[in-house]
C-alpha cells in the first residue's frame with residue numbers, strides 16, 4: 001500500500017477541486033486530489049456552461065468578476081490548445097426576462113441596488129431593445145436585465161482542462177478513488193483511508209460537490225445542504241435565432257442555442273437525486289413548468305421537440321451562495337461546496353483565492369460571505385429580514 | 388443531510404391515485420392485440436396505445452386500410468400473401484371487442500415501473516396510469532453498420548415492407564437484397580409476387596449453418612420451417628439469382644447508392660444497384676423496458692439485450708436505485724420479450740393476459756388443479772421453431788464488427804474508429820462514451836448504435852466482459868414537443884411538486900456590505 005504525506009488532500013475532482021489543486025501545485029505544494037469517479041464527471045462536466053455575472057448575488061460579485069477575467073484569459077491559465085477546446089464565448093451576453101410587472105419591478109430595484117454598489121455590468125433594458133435582441137420573444141415581455149459581457153463555455157472540456165492543468169502542475173489526481181475514512185491526527189494533520197491506500201496530509205479541502213455535506217457530516221459538522229438533480233433538456237436543431245443566453249427572473253427559464261442549433265434548456269428544476277449511488281432521475285412531470293416558461297416567452301418554439309434530458313447533482317445552501325470556508329470545528333479543514341447551480345463560472349477564482357488563502361494562512365476577505373459561521377444556529381442572516 | 392424529494396410512489400399511494408384503466412397495452416401488434424382482446428373480453432378496461440394509424444403492428448401494418456381499399460388493393464393483398472392476410476381476423480376481433488379504448492397515432496415516451504405511461508398524440512401529451520401495463524412494442528431490425536450503410540438507397544427490409552404495405556409503393560430499378568433471416572426471404576417472395584425481380588439475393592448464411600441447426604428442430608416447429616422452405620423454393624423456381632456465404636458487403640456511391648460490392652466464397656464481385664435492401668434478423672426493442680428501470684440481459688449469441696421476464700412476461704426491476712417504489716406492474720409480451728414471430732406473439736399476449744386476469748381476480752374459469760395450462764402450452768408450441776431459426780440464421784452482416792472508417796452512430800455520424808479511440812482512452816461504459824463522442828445523442832436516442840457500441844466495448848475488454856449496460860434511458864424516449872410538454876396532463880401530484888433551485892438573489896441586499 002502506498003503511503004505518503006501531502007501538503008493538501010482535496011476530496012473531489014470537480015472544477016473546484018481541480019482549480020484549487022492547480023493553483024496550489026503551481027506554487028510547489030504537494031497536492032493529491034481523490035475523485036470517486038472520473039474528474040469532472042458530476043456537476044462540473046454536465047452543467048449548462050453558463051458564464052454569467054447577470055443576477056449574481058452581490059456577495060459573489062468580487063469572485064465572479066475575477067473569474068470572468070480569468071475565463072477571458074483562459075489560455076494563460078491552461079494553455080492555448082486546451083483553452084481552445086473549452087469554447088469560451090464571452091460577450092454573447094445573458095439576458096434576464098421580465099415577463100410581468102412584478103418581475104420588472106424586481107429588475108428595476110435590482111438595477112438600482114447594483115448601481116449603488118458601483119457594479120455596472122448589468123443594465124436595465126426596455127421592451128424595445130429586448131425585442132430587438134431576442135427575435136421571436138412574446139409581445140408580453142416588458143423588459144429585462146442584460147449583462148453584455150456574459151457568455152458560455154463547454155463544461156465537459158473545461159472540467160477536463162482544469163484537471164489536466166492541475167496534473168501538469170504536479171498535483172496527483174487519483175480517479176476511481178473513494179474516500180473511506182478521514183480522521184484528524186494529533187498535531188493537526190489528517191489521515192485518509194482511501195481506495196489508493198493511506199494518505200496523510202497537513203490539510204484537507206472538502207470539494208465533494210453534492211456530497212460535500214456528507215463528507216462534513218462524517219467529521220461531525222452539520223451543514224445545511226439540499227441536494228438537487230438539476231435537469232436539462234435538449235431540443236432538435238432549429239435555425240439559429242438567438243445568441244444571448246436567456247434566463248428567467250421568477251420563471252423556471254434558462255436557455256441558449258448551441259452552435260448546431262439545438263436549444264439547451266435548464267431552469268433549475270430538480271429531478272430525483274440518488275446521492276448514494278451517484279445518480280439521479282429525470283421527472284418529466286416537473287419539467288412541464290420549464291417547457292411552459294420557454295413556450296410562453298418564445299411561442300414559436302411550441303412545436304420544437306425535446307430529444308433528450310439529463311441531470312446533474314448539485315448542492316444548494318439555504319441562502320443561495322456557496323460555502324467556501326475553513327471548518328468551524330477542525331483545524332486544517334476547508335469546505336468548498338454548495339454552489340447552488342452557478343459554481344461553474346466561479347471556479348477559476350475560487351481556485352485562485354482559496355489557494356492564496358491557504359498559502360497566506362489567512363482567509364481572503366472576499367471569502368467572508370461564504371463562511372460556515374453564517375449557518376450558526378442563531379442570528380439568522382441579514383437578508384432574511386429584508387424579504 | 389437534507390434530501391428534498393419525498394418518498395416516491397409507494398404501493399398503496401399508487402392505488403390511491405386514480406388509475407385510468409385496469410391495463411394499458413403499449414403496441415397494437417399481434418401480442419398487444421391478443422392481450423387486449425383477452426383482457427377486455429374478461430371485463431377489464433383496457434387502453435391500447437400505438438404509433439400507427441391502424442392496428443396490426445409491423446407484420447400487419449396498414450392491413451385494415453388495405454382491406455377497406457379493395458378492390459384497388461386486391462393485387463397488393465394477394466402479393467403480400469397469407470403471412471399478411473392472416474392478421475385479418477385478429478384485427479377484426481380487436482376492433483369489435485368492447486372495453487378496448489384504442490388510441491392510434493400515439494407515441495409512448497416514458498414508462499415507469501409503477502404503471503405510469505407517458506404518451507403523445509399530435510400536440511397533446513400526458514401521463515396515464517393502470518394497475519398493469521403490457522409492453523408489446525415489438526422488435527427492431529438489427530443495426531448493420533457496413534461501409535456505406537447510411538447512403539440514400541440503402542434500406543432495411545422492414546422499411547421496404549412499410550413502403551409496400553402502408554405506402555402502397557413498389558420498389559423499382561436494380562434491387563439487391565442482402566443479409567439473412569426469414570424476413571429477407573419473405574420480402575423477396577412478396578416482391579416476386581408484385582412482379583419485382585431482385586437482381587440478386589446475397590445471403591450471408593451458409594448451408595453449414597442449416598446442418599448444424601438440424602438438431603434444434605422440434606416437431607412443433609415444422610410448419611414454420613415448411614413455410615420458409617416454400618418461400619425459398621418459389622424464389623428458386625422464379626430463377627432469382629441467389630448467393631450464400633456473402634461477406635464484405637459495401638455500398639458505394641457519391642450522394643446516393645450507385646454500386647454494391649461483395650465477396651462470395653472468396654471471390655469479389657461488384658454490381659450496379661439502385662436499392663440495396665439489408666436485413667440481419669430482428670432484436671427486441673428494449674427502450675421502454677430500460678426506461679422503466681427493468682432488468683435486461685445481454686445475449687452474446689444474439690448480440691442484443693432482452694428483458695428478464697418470467698414465462699408470463701412479468702418483468703423484474705434492475706438492481707440499483709429506482710424512480711418509483713412499490714411492485715413492478717409491467718409485463719412484456721411478443722417480440723419485445725423474445726423474438727418469436729406473429730404466432731408466438733399472439734400466444735404470448737394471451738398468456739400474459741391470463742396471468743393479469745388471475746392477479747386481478749378476474750380469471751373467468753379457474754383451470755382445474757393439475758390441468759395443463761393451455762396458454763402456456765401454446766406459447767411453447769409457437770416458439771418451437773425458434774431454436775432452429777436462431778441456429779440456421781446466425782448473425783450475418785453484423786457478424787464482423789465494423790472497421791474504423793464505418794459509421795456506427797448515424798445520427799451524429801460517429802465512426803467505429805472514434806469509438807475505439809475513446810474506449811482505448813479509458814471510457815469504460817456506454818454513457819461515458821456518449822458523453823465524450825456524442826454517439827447515441829441524436830434523435831434516435833441510440834436505438835441504432837447501442838448494440839454495436841456494446842460489442843465494441845466487449846471487443847476491447849481484457850477480462851471477459853460482464854453484461855454491458857445500455858445507454859442510460861431517460862424520458863422522453865421519443866421527441867416530445869415543448870408545447871405538448873408545457874400542457875402535460877395526468878401529472879402525478881406528488882412527483883410533480885417542483886423542487887427547484889432557489890438562487891434568485893435579493894433585489895437589494897440590505898446591510899450595505901460596502902459601497
Ligand SMILES: Cc1cc2nc3c(=O)[nH]c(=O)nc-3n(C[C@H](O)[C@H](O)[C@H](O)COP(=O)(O)OP(=O)(O)OC[C@H]3O[C@@H](n4cnc5c(N)ncnc54)[C@H](O)[C@@H]3O)c2cc1C
Pocket residue numbers: 011012013014015016017034035036037038039040041042043044045046047048049050051052177178179207208209210211212215229230231232266311312313314336337338339340341342343344345346
Ligand atoms: C444541470 C446543471 C447546470 C448548471 N449550470 C451552470 C451554469 O450554467 N453556470 C454555472 O456557473 N454553474 C452551473 N451549474 C453549477 C456548477 O456545475 C457547479 O456549481 C460546479 O460544477 C461545482 O463544482 P464542484 O467541483 O463543487 O462539484 P462537482 O463537479 O460535483 O465535483 C465534486 C466531486 O467530488 C467527488 N466526490 C464526492 N465525494 C467523494 C468522496 N467521498 N471521495 C472522492 N470523491 C468524492 C464527486 O465524484 C465529484 O466528482 C450547473 C449545475 C448543474 C448540475
